[in-house]
Amino acid sequence: MTDMTSDTPHVHGTLLQADARTRKRNAAETRFKFYGILAIAVGLLMLVILLFNIVSRGTGAFTQTFVTLDVALVEDKLDKSGNRNIEEMKKVSTFGYAPLLKAAMTDMVEKTGMEGQISAADMAGILSKGAPAQLRDYVLANPDKVGQQVSFNFLASSRVDGYMKGRVSRESIANDKSISAEQLDFVDKLIEQGILKKKFNLSFITGADASDARPEAAGMGVAMLGSFFMMLVVLVLALPIGVAASIYLEEFAPKNWITDIIEVNISNLAAVPSIVFGILGLAVFINYMHLPTSAPLVGGLVLTLMTLPTIIISTRASLKAVPPSIRDAALGVGASKMQSVFHHVLPLAAPGILTGTIIGLAQALGETAPLLLIGMVGFIASNPPDGIASGLLAPNSAMPAQIYEWAKRADPAFYERAWGGIIILLVFLLAMNTIAVILRRRFERRW
Amino acid sequence: MKDLMAERTVDTQKLKISARNVQVYYGDTHAIKDVNVDIEDKTVTAFIGPSGCGKSTFLRCINRMNDTIDVCRVQGDIMIDGEDIYDKRVDPVQLRAKVGMVFQKPNPFPKSIYDNVAYGPRIHGLAKNKADLDDIVERALRRGAIWNEVKDRLDAPGTGLSGGQQQRLCIARAVATEPEVLLMDEPCSALDPIATAQVEELIDELRQNYSVVIVTHSMQQAARVSQKTAFFHLGNLVEYGETGTIFTNPTDPRTESYITGRIG
Ligand SMILES: Nc1ncnc2c1ncn2[C@@H]1O[C@H](COP(=O)(O)OP(=O)(O)OP(=O)(O)O)[C@@H](O)[C@H]1O
Numbered sequence: 274m275t276d277m278t279s280d281t282p283h284v285h286g287t288l289l290q291a292d293a294r295t296r297k298r299n300a301a302e303t304r305f306k307f308y309g310i311l312a313i314a315v316g317l318l319m320l321v322i323l324l325f326n327i328v329s330r331g332t333g334a335f336t337q338t339f340v341t342l343d344v345a346l347v348e349d350k351l352d353k354s355g356n357r358n359i360e361e362m363k364k365v366s367t368f369g370y371a372p373l374l375k376a377a378m379t380d381m382v383e384k385t386g387m388e389g390q391i392s393a394a395d396m397a398g399i400l401s402k403g404a405p406a407q408l409r410d411y412v413l414a415n416p417d418k419v420g421q422q423v424s425f426n427f428l429a430s431s432r433v434d435g436y437m438k439g440r441v442s443r444e445s446i447a448n449d450k451s452i453s454a455e456q457l458d459f460v461d462k463l464i465e466q467g468i469l470k471k472k473f474n475l476s477f478i479t480g481a482d483a484s485d486a487r488p489e490a491a492g493m494g495v496a497m498l499g500s501f502f503m504m505l506v507v508l509v510l511a512l513p514i515g516v517a518a519s520i521y522l523e524e525f526a527p528k529n530w531i532t533d534i535i536e537v538n539i540s541n542l543a544a545v546p547s548i549v550f551g552i553l554g555l556a557v558f559i560n561y562m563h564l565p566t567s568a569p570l571v572g573g574l575v576l577t578l579m580t581l582p583t584i585i586i587s588t589r590a591s592l593k594a595v596p597p598s599i600r601d602a603a604l605g606v607g608a609s610k611m612q613s614v615f616h617h618v619l620p621l622a623a624p625g626i627l628t629g630t631i632i633g634l635a636q637a638l639g640e641t642a643p644l645l646l647i648g649m650v651g652f653i654a655s656n657p658p659d660g661i662a663s664g665l666l667a668p669n670s671a672m673p674a675q676i677y678e679w680a681k682r683a684d685p686a687f688y689e690r691a692w693g694g695i696i697i698l699l700v701f702l703l704a705m706n707t708i709a710v711i712l713r714r715r716f717e718r719r720w
Numbered sequence: 721m722k723d724l725m726a727e728r729t730v731d732t733q734k735l736k737i738s739a740r741n742v743q744v745y746y747g748d749t750h751a752i753k754d755v756n757v758d759i760e761d762k763t764v765t766a767f768i769g770p771s772g773c774g775k776s777t778f779l780r781c782i783n784r785m786n787d788t789i790d791v792c793r794v795q796g797d798i799m800i801d802g803e804d805i806y807d808k809r810v811d812p813v814q815l816r817a818k819v820g821m822v823f824q825k826p827n828p829f830p831k832s833i834y835d836n837v838a839y840g841p842r843i844h845g846l847a848k849n850k851a852d853l854d855d856i857v858e859r860a861l862r863r864g865a866i867w868n869e870v871k872d873r874l875d876a877p878g879t880g881l882s883g884g885q886q887q888r889l890c891i892a893r894a895v896a897t898e899p900e901v902l903l904m905d906e907p908c909s910a911l912d913p914i915a916t917a918q919v920e921e922l923i924d925e926l927r928q929n930y931s932v933v934i935v936t937h938s939m940q941q942a943a944r945v946s947q948k949t950a951f952f953h954l955g956n957l958v959e960y961g962e963t964g965t966i967f968t969n970p971t972d973p974r975t976e977s978y979i980t981g982r983i984g
């Protein structure tokens with residue numbers, strides 16, 4: 274052992290200078306890091322462009338142009354008998370209210386010294402076509418105000434609103450029959466007088482959809498309720514079914530070819546395009562079971578089918594992630610299989626299950642294609658549901674369906690609302706994800 | 721080693737567990753081959769043998785933990801107090817309350833120290849009220865030789881303890897359900913010498929009340945804590961007898977070569 278082996282030992286060079294191999298290796302690493310940063314930058318850029326577009330196009334929908342008018346609620350016209358009987362007052366249709374508006378407009382023109390500058394018809398065209406209905410609703414709700422002078426904020430017509438937001442200009446109205454240059458002159462005066470103003474419009478968030486003629490009045494509120502009831506159905510059905518199925522498959526089922534087939538099928542189901550679930554829903558829930566079309570219940574059932582695989586897969590993954598030693602520990606002190614699952618495994622898997630469920634719900638919330646087939650698109654949701662039953666069964670729209678519907682309509686005023694709708698939808702998705710993160714944190718703190 | 725053993729008194733006890741012609745298969749693997757063994761009450765019995773020889777497998781037969789492995793089949797009879805634990809009428813859950821187990825890797829529940837120990841008594845309905853349960857928990861933690869270290873932080877997570885403390889917590893958890901047999905699968909393999917010494921001391925105390933079966937890779941440990949030793953090799957029970965005899969005067973050449981470090 275005294276003499277060394279015959280072949281000479283490898284001699285390393287100086288450590289103070291990197292050799293060629295090392296330099297090459299380091300260069301490769303630097304290049305890779307650069308590519309990674311580049312990839313992230315591209316992704317971020319896309320996101321920023323997307324958000325910028327959405328925000329810049331959509332925020333306009335949250336403000337609306339209003340005209341402030343003092344209207345005399347003439348008793349003669351609204352309540353001839355004078356006894357404030359609501360049933361009788363209801364007989365006066367919106368046509369009966371139009372003259373009051375006309376009088377108020379004329380009055381306003383006189384007061385501001387603009388007589389003769391605008392015709393009566395042009396004057397009425399400034400206001401939304403829904404103005405008489407707004408007046409009527411107010412009177413029927415406050416019959417004691419009849420005979421008095423009340424100040425109202427009426428929606429301006431969508432063209433006037435577009436003029437305020439820069440969407441409509443004197444050049445663009447050349448071929449537009451809905452608005453004239455004279456009206457725009459008049460509008461300019463009204464702006465000067467402070468009678469016509471752009472304000473935050475809550476009813477875009479809370480209100481109902483409106484017909485083609487009144488884009489200024491259209492809101493997301495009812496569609497939001499439609500989405501809410503659908504999500505309720507999805508949560509109530511998909512969560513327990515999904516979790517029960519996963520627990521059974523993961524913890525109790527024997528591992529054999531039957532469970533293998535089930536497993537493969539669940540994974541496949543997750544990849545099935547959502548429109549397939551839509552047509553399935555149409556065939557089974559509507560044509561066969563005769564559930565009402567356009568109902569959030571049916572939408573919810575279809576989305577449940579779609580969400581189940583997502584929930585099952587994420588639940589099984591989080592059950593798998595619980596270390597087997599915990600199960601052994603529970604069984605070792607004499608817990609039954611079910612006790613070990615429900616006392617120990619499930620609480621540990623809960624954050625994962627929760628996250629999976631919320632992600633599934635968020636997916637379902639943004640899903641449009643299946644709703645197309647069960648008639649939740651194209652329906653003008655103008656009446657908010659008045660309870661859980663009507664919320665589930667009465668025809669309704671849903672947020673993405675509403676957005677699609679608006680984007681489809683010709684009037685650019687609706688286009689703006691579609692972008693606004695997207696902002697609302699994104700806020701909901703963001704809120705759901707935040708809730709997922711918060712719940713997860715809370716659960717995790719209990720280790 | 722001889723002196724160590726000489727001090728140990730081995731009192732002949734009544735039979736607690738007796739295994740007859742036990743065969744265990746994992747699918748096609750024949751993991752335990754025709755094992756016959758009688759384990760006495762209030763005795764520490766050590767299972768030794770090279771890795772993969774089936775010590776854990778046989779240990780897990782005694783509380784039917786092997787039931788949880790799909791591919792595992794057990795044949796033969798294992799009697800505890802004269803009752804066949806593989807009888808159709810026996811519920812393994814009830815069996816496991818009587819035969820507690822401590823695993824190789826400490827595996828406390830991710831709950832508080834208190835809840836770790838209280839869990840078994842709770843599900844078996846051993847406590848009539850809260851005070852009763854508090855008592856049981858304290859007694860178990862004292863027996864687990866960990867009471868002094870944790871008595872001020874029973875609400876702290878059991879997973880936040882050191883490895884040795886966790887293992888003693890697991891022992892406390894196992895004794896809290898008042899088992900009659902305690903199975904320990906390499907309970908000290910993750911522990912440092914000090915924690916090991918504590919656990920060994922504990923095992924010696926547990927002998928007063930339980931029949932303890934311990935799997936170990938450490939000859940010294942087997943010699944220190946056990947009165948009976950069983951040597952397994954390739955699924956066979958090669959030799960079983962008084963620990964002193966096995967270590968000083970083994971009859972089978974395989975036992976001798978294992979103990980002297982020639983096979984393993
Ligand atoms: N879950 C299992 N599935 C299939 N074969 C298994 C399983 N568990 C153990 N075996 C096999 O059974 C034999 C005995 O394993 P066992 O775990 O009982 O050995 P051991 O003596 O405890 O070894 P160690 O000292 O390394 O823990 C081994 O050949 C092993 O490969």
Ligand SMILES: [Mg+2]
Pocket residue numbers: 775776777905
């Ligand atoms: Mg083992």
